Amino acid sequence: MRCNLSHIAAMAFNEPLLLEPAYARVFFCALGKEMGAGSLAVPQQAVQLDADGMQLAVTDYMTGGPRPVKSYQVKNGIAILPVSGTLVHKMGTLRPYSGMTGYDGLTARLKSAVNDPDVRGILLDIDSPGGQAAGAFDCADMIYRLREQKPVWALCNDMACSAAMLLAAACTRRLVTQTAKIGSIGVMMAHTSYEKQLAQEGVDITLIYSGQHKVDGNSIQALPTGVRADFQRRIDEARRMFVDKVALYTGLSSEAVMNTEATVYDGQAGIDIGLADQLINAADAVDVMVSALNDSVTQENTMTTKNLTVAEAVSQENQRVMGILNCQEAKGREKLAQMLAGQQGMSVEQAKTLLAAAPVAGTDSTGDQIMALLEAKGREQLARTLAEQPGMTVEQAKTLLAAAPVAGAASTGEQIMVLPEAKGREQLAQALAEQPGMTVEQAKMLLAAAPATGTASTGDQIIALPEAKGREKLAQVLAEQPGMTVEQAKTLLAAAPSVSQPSQVTLFERFMAQHAASAVSGGGTAGNGEEELLMSMP
Numbered sequence: 001m002r003c004n005l006s007h008i009a010a011m012a013f014n015e016p017l018l019l020e021p022a023y024a025r026v027f028f029c030a031l032g033k034e035m036g037a038g039s040l041a042v043p044q045q046a047v048q049l050d051a052d053g054m055q056l057a058v059t060d061y062m063t064g065g066p067r068p069v070k071s072y073q074v075k076n077g078i079a080i081l082p083v084s085g086t087l088v089h090k091m092g093t094l095r096p097y098s099g100m101t102g103y104d105g106l107t108a109r110l111k112s113a114v115n116d117p118d119v120r121g122i123l124l125d126i127d128s129p130g131g132q133a134a135g136a137f138d139c140a141d142m143i144y145r146l147r148e149q150k151p152v153w154a155l156c157n158d159m160a161c162s163a164a165m166l167l168a169a170a171c172t173r174r175l176v177t178q179t180a181k182i183g184s185i186g187v188m189m190a191h192t193s194y195e196k197q198l199a200q201e202g203v204d205i206t207l208i209y210s211g212q213h214k215v216d217g218n219s220i221q222a223l224p225t226g227v228r229a230d231f232q233r234r235i236d237e238a239r240r241m242f243v244d245k246v247a248l249y250t251g252l253s254s255e256a257v258m259n260t261e262a263t264v265y266d267g268q269a270g271i272d273i274g275l276a277d278q279l280i281n282a283a284d285a286v287d288v289m290v291s292a293l294n295d296s297v298t299q300e301n302t303m304t305t306k307n308l309t310v311a312e313a314v315s316q317e318n319q320r321v322m323g324i325l326n327c328q329e330a331k332g333r334e335k336l337a338q339m340l341a342g343q344q345g346m347s348v349e350q351a352k353t354l355l356a357a358a359p360v361a362g363t364d365s366t367g368d369q370i371m372a373l374l375e376a377k378g379r380e381q382l383a384r385t386l387a388e389q390p391g392m393t394v395e396q397a398k399t400l401l402a403a404a405p406v407a408g409a410a411s412t413g414e415q416i417m418v419l420p421e422a423k424g425r426e427q428l429a430q431a432l433a434e435q436p437g438m439t440v441e442q443a444k445m446l447l448a449a450a451p452a453t454g455t456a457s458t459g460d461q462i463i464a465l466p467e468a469k470g471r472e473k474l475a476q477v478l479a480e481q482p483g484m485t486v487e488q489a490k491t492l493l494a495a496a497p498s499v500s501q502p503s504q505v506t507l508f509e510r511f512m513a514q515h516a517a518s519a520v521s522g523g524g525t526a527g528n529g530e531e532e533l534l535m536s537m538p
Helices: 005-012 021-035 051-062 103-114 136-146 163-169 195-200 225-250 254-258 268-273 282-307 310-325 334-341 348-357 366-371 380-387 394-403 412-417 426-433 440-449 458-463 472-479 486-495 507-515 528-536
Strands: 039-042 047-050 073-075 078-088 100-102 121-131 152-161 173-176 181-183 264-266
Touching: 005 021, 021 039, 021 051, 039 051, 047 051, 051 472, 051 486, 078 103, 078 163, 078 282, 100 103, 100 121, 103 121, 103 136, 121 136, 121 163, 121 282, 136 163, 136 225, 152 163, 152 282, 163 181, 163 225, 173 282, 181 268, 225 254, 264 268, 310 334, 310 348, 334 348, 366 380, 366 394, 380 394, 412 426, 412 440, 426 440, 458 472, 458 486, 472 486
Parallel strands: 078 100, 078 121, 121 152, 152 173, 152 181
Antiparallel strands: 039 047, 073 078, 181 264
């Protein structure tokens, strides 16, 4: 769908806007380009962009690709994940929908939040009476596992019973409101029998089956005593697992959890029994969590300092110093090792890396040893070439030099002309060779610093890129940008539309489509940004 530019312009111009400054600049660059604006000025920042600069600002912004879509709200670094209604095993949606929350969607959102660099902690906003046992224990175990990576708190707002209590128990900390209801750590099962109703209506249903327990619990017969006893055994086993999980997650004893006898506790009573940690107003939950995380970081830093006694500090420092001085890499580099050991904060591993990269004292490089050979006398040019060969050993160079004829006493000019650095710089080499008093070493340094003939500048390389075709004007602007590399220009050019192939979608439309998050639907249909999360659900 094409944008109605006149309508957007009417809302964007001469009206107060609440936009982040960097985004506002790119927005108006994109909109201005489509409206034919030739420049953009931001007086407060002394910014003046021409048409090419506006184009560059938009393409540079779009190079990073679409902004990731979050399936949760982030406030002050806390990801808020609603958990409401009946809890079900496989719902196929990320968010609560139609009075239900799926364990699969909750797990996917948790993993996403843990991997989100903008998220410091996760808050489960729970208002649920519970739900299916299937999937509940796996989801709780995942919460318990992920809380080791980032703090995961639960806000019981205003109910966290049964399966919801299991999820809350798995969290790092549990907050409750004054009227919250938590607990109900028990298991139930219902059975319906239509046997008497069917008999009254004269309906006779015959079950034909193979396997003694194939039709256990069917609804057309009263529940036999043996089947009821078997169901009771399964319920008791599920309750025991429920109790043990809550005990593991919260640190309570299994006996204490079992003794609750599935009681539902209100607010403060839940804290008194040990199922919750703090009574708060729901509106303060995020601020309370942020404050606790900040205090935790401060306390950890303080405890680390306090717990380190003077004796321990001295011992650690001695270990560090001796580790540097006595390491294998310090051999032959004792002076450097002493200097590194004297540097506060220098670790043994860092010192080893630096020492290994330094030459051993008194040991010449292979190239220096080759140049110092007796056989190199009169064959200096060949010796220099051999010294620069990767993998060349001293013995190999000695053999080759011995087999080569001794050169006559070449003039300084001739030696300069045959230098490897003279290749592609012959005209400069000739000029240097004719300079009175010019030494070979001086000429070598000057030649190495000069550009070789045929080497294109960065700007020329950018203009010559295949991606510059149809985008010559933008390529010229990029080529003139200080510090612009060929790879950066290549990326920006590839992202810009070609003049020879006009797109049916305007630059402004592509910019808006990329920045906008996917629409949130009420049901199971997710935006493009959520497809990967949905596909990752078990």
